[in-house]
Amino acid sequence: MASKDGFLTQEQREMLKIATASLNSENPTVSAAPSPKSLVSPRSLSSSPKPTSTLLSDHHGKGHGGGGKAPAVRHVRRSHSGKVVRVKKDGAGGKGTWGKLLDIDGEAHLDRNDPNYDSGEEPYQLVGTTVSDPLDDYKKAVVSIMEEYFTNGVVEVAASDLRDLGSNDLSVDIPDAANVLALFVARAVVDEVLPPAFIARVQNMLPESSKGLQAVQIAEKSYLSAPHHAELVERKWGGSTHLTVEEVKKKIAELLREYVESGDTLEACRCIRELGVSFFHHEVVKRALVLAMEIRSAEPFIMKLLKEASEEGLISTSQMMKGFYRVEESLDDLSLDIPSATSLFNSLVPRAISEGWLDPSFSKSTTEDGEVPIQDNEKVKWYKEEVVTIIHEYFLSDDIPELIHSLQDLRSPELNSIFLKKLITLAMDRKNREKEMASVLLSALHIEIFSTEDIVNGFVMLLESAEDTALDILDASNELALFLARAVIDDVLAPLNLDEIAGRLPPNCSGSETVHMARSLIFSRHAGERILRCWGGGTGWAVEDAKDKIWKLLEEYESGGVVGEACQCIRDLGMPFFNHEVVKKALVMAMEKKNDRMLDLLQECFSEGLITINQMTKGFARVKEGLDDLALDIPNAKQKFESYVEHARSHGWILPTFDSNGEEAALAPVS
Secondary structure, eight states, rough: OOOTTTTHHHHHHHHHHHHHHHHHOOOOSSSSSHHHHOOOOHHHHHHHHHOHHHHHHHHOOOOHOOSOOOOOOOOOEEOOSEEEEETTTTTTOOOOOOOOTTTOOGGGGGTTTTTTTOOGGGGOOOOOOOOOOOOHHHHHHHHHHHHHHHHOOOOHHHHHHHHHHHHOOGGGTTTTTHHHHHHHHHHHHTTTTOOOOHHHHTTTSTTTTTTTHHHHHIIIIIITSTTTTTHHHHHTTTTTOOOOOOHHHHHHHHHHHHHHHHOOHHHHHHHHHHHHOOHHHHHHHHHHHHHHHHHHHHHHHHHHHHHHHHHHSSOOOOHHHHHHHHHHTHHHHHHHTTTTHHHHHHHHHHHHHHHSHHHHHHGGOTTTTTTOEEEOOOOHHHHHHEEEEEEEHHHHOOOOOHHHHHHHHHOOOHHHHHHHHHHHHHHTTOOOOHHHHHHHHHHHOOOOHHOOOHHHHHHHHHHTTHHHHHHHTTTTHHHHHOOOOHHHHHHSHHHHHHHHHHOOOOOOOOOHHHHHHHHHHHTTTHHHHHHHHTTTTSOOOOOOHHHHHHHHHHHHHHTTTTHHHHHHHHHOOOGGGGGGHHHHHHHHHHHHHTOTHHHHHHHHHHHSSOOOOHHHHHHHHHHHHTHHOOOOOOHHHHHHHHHHHHHHHHHOOOOTTTTBBBTTTTTTTTO
């Protein structure tokens, strides 16, 4: 039976399907089955339901008009009024009919008030939207937490915030995260970045079954509790040849005792230099002072050694002062073994200051990080007058080797930061040519005689006085940002040094904004090319472009060029701080071509002062570092290199202490 609402019942639907299938099988010429709605209306079914045979007989009777051969079937429908109407060719029906079976052209067929209305039949449109990655969201949240932690330093708050994230798991990106973190923790303890007590303290702060707790436990049990754990951890990342902290301390103690016995200051300086740990020279100072207090007869030798090391630039001013501060901080403990430690130390300090190898500001208040600002005194005033003259001469002559020689004659390496401040301040008050020359000179000084610490201190001094500088130079902030960015691009500073500089500036000062501006310049698109040309020209070479030009000029010289012309091409590059690359490529080409003609070019460059002894030594050291790779293409590379080293040593190109086993430690002081 039909439903009360006039729709087909399930039984009627089955009957309709059977009738349609039967009709199609009897009339194969019909291209498409008639619409079920055209065969019978729901209303007629509801009033007088008929069996399937009756439905078929009615249809055939009306369609064929009697017996005999059946004519082609015509599509007919009855309207609700009972009239017979001719169906359109495509089966859509005419006036008063329901339309074709699959007619979906308009929304007239979708009655939202119909009890059988299905919203899924409505037209739909795909709308694009941003898919959120939970891992990206987590990383952003962690960055925010870490930045807040670096600001306030409250470990408990940071740990609580991380726990609240509910996703503290690096193993999403790094399956072996716990083991990797464990090794980092162990290495930090071995290198004395973290105290051993950190392990016990942090375990109480981490939730059980967390990856963090697992990493700390692995660090303690698998690394720090193992026999010879320091050596194990030190070499865990691939056979490091560097000494561990304990080994360095032991070597320092041994060389100081041998020096006290022999009194050979030059030999002691050589041993300090060979350690190759300029960033750890404060330990030399500390142990030397303690030894002088322990053995009273050793005091004259110790004072002589420290003075000599300072005057040679072997131990920087900041390292010297840091060593004195470490002794001062441990005086209470030292007094247990050396009752007169405090009085002895207090007598050493004025002597060191009066002899000029300890900065006078040591006795004054220090800044938060232990660095001491250099105060004006008679020596500093004299130094400033001298360097202003030297810088003006450089701007006229563009002679970097001469400037370096003049600066070394002043014998005041502890005032290098003042030189940098004067150089950039004078350059900012001049044209782009002088600014470019100042940037190039800064690169050369970093290679030759300035440490990274000297340069960081110089920029800190510049940024601290930026507001005063802006009174005379209106665009001082932007230009200082360019000098900072250029220093990073030229590898004079590392990007992390910008964070160090910013951390040493007063909060909310204009210098902090300048550092932020420099950082934005560095990380912008095509930063290298843009910043290299920031002063309107200059050399403008990117590092890869410079390397390519060096190789081409050497090839041209090797194929029959003139020595003088090759030297002029090297000079035209305008990158004296990069001349070690000329040395490196010349030596490699000599090995490849089996032609020692390149040695003639290097001899001429050295004789003219075009390539300094430090640049020569650095170039030889670069070749030494790549000998294993060179030997794959040039089987006798090591033998050839040994012969080049002997040749260079005999002609005085390289530092006497350089040998084929490594680079001279004091080649270019680094912090």
